[in-house]
Amino acid sequence: MRAPLLKSRRVGTLLAVLLACSAIAFFPATGSAAEPTHKAQISERTAAKLEPLKKLLDANDYPNLLVLLDEILATAEPDSFDRALFSQIRGQVLLNLKRYTDAIAPLETARRLGETYSYLDTETIRNILHLLSQLYYQEAFDTKDLGARHNYYVLAYERIQRWIQLTPRVSADIYLYAATLLYGDATIVPDKPDPAKLRVALTAAEQSLLARNRPDDQTLLLYVSIHQLLGQHVESVGILEFLVERDPANATYWQQIFATYSTLASVATTPRDIRKWQLRMLSTLSRAQARGLLTSSQDFYNNVALLFTLHQFERAALLLEQGLADGRIASTRQNWELLASSWQQQHEDERAIASLDKAVKANPKDGELELSLARLHHSGGKADTAYTHARHAVEASGVENPGAAKFYLACLAYELQKFAEASRWADSAAGQPGVKKDEFERLKAAIRDALAEEKNRAPAPSA
Numbered sequence: 156m157r158a159p160l161l162k163s164r165r166v167g168t169l170l171a172v173l174l175a176c177s178a179i180a181f182f183p184a185t186g187s188a189a190e191p192t193h194k195a196q197i198s199e200r201t202a203a204k205l206e207p208l209k210k211l212l213d214a215n216d217y218p219n220l221l222v223l224l225d226e227i228l229a230t231a232e233p234d235s236f237d238r239a240l241f242s243q244i245r246g247q248v249l250l251n252l253k254r255y256t257d258a259i260a261p262l263e264t265a266r267r268l269g270e271t272y273s274y275l276d277t278e279t280i281r282n283i284l285h286l287l288s289q290l291y292y293q294e295a296f297d298t299k300d301l302g303a304r305h306n307y308y309v310l311a312y313e314r315i316q317r318w319i320q321l322t323p324r325v326s327a328d329i330y331l332y333a334a335t336l337l338y339g340d341a342t343i344v345p346d347k348p349d350p351a352k353l354r355v356a357l358t359a360a361e362q363s364l365l366a367r368n369r370p371d372d373q374t375l376l377l378y379v380s381i382h383q384l385l386g387q388h389v390e391s392v393g394i395l396e397f398l399v400e401r402d403p404a405n406a407t408y409w410q411q412i413f414a415t416y417s418t419l420a421s422v423a424t425t426p427r428d429i430r431k432w433q434l435r436m437l438s439t440l441s442r443a444q445a446r447g448l449l450t451s452s453q454d455f456y457n458n459v460a461l462l463f464t465l466h467q468f469e470r471a472a473l474l475l476e477q478g479l480a481d482g483r484i485a486s487t488r489q490n491w492e493l494l495a496s497s498w499q500q501q502h503e504d505e506r507a508i509a510s511l512d513k514a515v516k517a518n519p520k521d522g523e524l525e526l527s528l529a530r531l532h533h534s535g536g537k538a539d540t541a542y543t544h545a546r547h548a549v550e551a552s553g554v555e556n557p558g559a560a561k562f563y564l565a566c567l568a569y570e571l572q573k574f575a576e577a578s579r580w581a582d583s584a585a586g587q588p589g590v591k592k593d594e595f596e597r598l599k600a601a602i603r604d605a606l607a608e609e610k611n612r613a614p615a616p617s618a
Contacts, residue, residue, distance in 0.1 A: 193272045194236065201227055201237045221248050239268035239275060243283065250286070259290050281321050288314035292336065301343050308340035327366035331374050334359035338377060341384075348384045357381045372398065379411070388419050409443040413457075430465070437461045455483045456490075463497060472497035476510075486517050488524050495531065504535050515544075522548040523555055526563075533567065542567040558587025565598060574605045 197205075204227055211220040224245045231237040243265035249258035266283045269275030275283075291311035295304045315333050319325050337356035341349040360378045364370050375394050382391035392415040399408040413436055420432035440458050443449035455478050462471035475494045478484030491514035498507035511528040518524050525548035533541035545564050554560045561584035568577035581599055584590050 193234065195274050196236055197240070198231075198235065198237050200230065201241070217248050217252050221245065221252070224248065234268060234272065236268075236272075236274045239265050239272070242268070243275070243279070246283075246286075255290055255293055259287065259294075262287055262290070277321055281318050284314045284318040284321070288312075288318065288332075288336075295339060304343055305340060308336055308343075312336045312340070325366070327363045327371075327374070330359050330363035330366060331377070334363060334374075334377060338381060350385060353381050353385055357385070372402075383415070383418075388415050388422075391415055392419070403446055404448075406443075406448045409439060409448050413439045413443075413449070433461055433465055437465065452478075452483050452485070459484070459493070463493065466500070468497045468500040472501065472503075472506075486514075488514070488518065488521055488527075491518075491524060492527055495527070499531075504531070507531055508535070520553075522551075522553045522560075526554055526560060529563075529567075538567055538570050542571060542573075556589045558584050559589030561587070562590045562595065562598070565602075569598065569602055569605070572605070574602055574609060578602050578606065 204223060208220065208223060211217075211223060224241055227241050228238060228245065231241065242261040246258040246260075246262035246265060249255075249261070262283050265275065266280065266287065269280050269283070288311045291307045291314065295307035295311065298304050298307065312333060315329065315336065319329065319333070322329075334356045337352055337359060341352035341356060357378070360374055360381060363374045364378065367374070375398055379391045379394045382388070382394070392412060395408055395412045395415060399405065399412060402408065416432050416435040416439060420429050420436065423429040423432055437458070440449055440454060440461070444454070444458075455474075459471050459475045459478065462468075462474065472494055475484060475490065475497060479486060479490060479494065484490050491510060494510045495507040495514075498504070498510060508528070508531050511524065511531055514524050515521075515528055525544050529541040529543075529545035529548065532538075532544060542564070545560065545567060548554055549557065549560050549564060561580050565577045565580035565584060568574070568580055578599075581595065581602060585595060
């Protein structure tokens with residue numbers, strides 16, 4: 156991909172002006188060839204080749220035109236007007252041939268001599284500077300070498316800065332272009348942006364905004380990006396809020412606002428500030444969804460998660476139930492457990508149990524869900540129901556941590572005074588991951604004591 160070239164003077168224009176001018180003063184061939192006059196005059200030797208140049212140009216014979224230009228430049232004095240003028244023409248011929256990289260050297264020669272010896276008028280110098288800046292920008296696009304890319308960005312910026320110095324009224328688009336060059340150079344290594352260069356780019360972006368009657372989106376978005384890379388998220392979100400107010404149907408702006416408030420919440424250092432930015436996140440979702448935007452499954456889930464985080468448990472639970480029912484939220488263990496937890500936070504234990512009942516029916520092979528349901532029943536005082544669900548989870552569905560699940564079953568069986576079963580589950584859990592040795596030993600001791608006491612209470616067998 157190449158950066159678009161700014162409009163340049165056609166190569167034929169220069170030759171047409173030269174050939175049409177009847178009072179051209181030629182630099183005579185007499186005298187020392189090593190003593191250039193530094194006057195804006197074509198040498199007599201070169202003047203004889205203007206007519207052949209025109210014929211080649213009229214025929215659009217750029218390859219042979221280039222050959223003739225090379226002949227002229229081979230004999231031109233190093234600092235002469237011939238070298239400045241025909242280097243410029245050679246550069247433009249190369250542009251017509253789309254040999255962009257090759258065009259840089261002759262255009263640089265024309266620029267240097269044109270400025271040093273006033274061979275070329277200001278408009279022509281500005282045109283060359285424009286072209287050179289864009290050509291260097293193209294080279295920055297094309298190269299994969301980071302060092303070379305940096306150098307091209309620097310050269311592109313230097314040329315456009317010189318153009319700015321020579322221009323009485325600079326357009327907003329040129330300041331934006333300069334800011335873009337600085338931004339590109341500052342972000343050559345994306346994860347290590349250069350703060351100093353970003354601040355200069357920010358100034359150029361501000362100049363572009365000040366030069367406009369109505370701030371444009373492109374400059375504002377660059378302005379936002381620079382602020383964010385500098386860690387100035389409050390400033391950036393202010394601009395984004397302005398953009399979304401101007402274009403409320405733009406989903407990208409809403410997404411960026413939400414992401415920026417999320418960043419501010421993540422870097423906040425006090426509970427008050429964290430809550431403030433989380434409320435802004437929630438407000439952003441609400442405002443966007445009122446316009447039919449940010450309605451993806453992830454956005455729906457973000458809404459639920461924020462409500463839960465902000466302790467709006469009933470709203471979170473109702474929204475989560477709705478999403479699970481209509482498919483906007485995936486029927487996963489995590490989401491069902493979040494629903495149950497939301498109802499528990501509201502002390503709605505029966506609704507929490509009902510939620511996990513639905514979850515188990517929707518995910519019959521997920522033993523972890525049924526194990527969560529068992530724990531919920533247990534916390535509600537229904538150890539027998541808990542034992543049934545936990546046993547089914549381990550024996551029929553399978554769980555992620557069998558050792559811990561079997562130890563839990565042993566505890567439930569002990570509580571239900573099913574000491575023999577408790578002993579079997581405890582033995583099955585022995586030495587497995589998730590089972591703490593001291594807790595296991597205490598349970599085993601309690602089971603042994605209970606079994607012994609049970610045996611002692613048993614009636615003696617009849618004779």
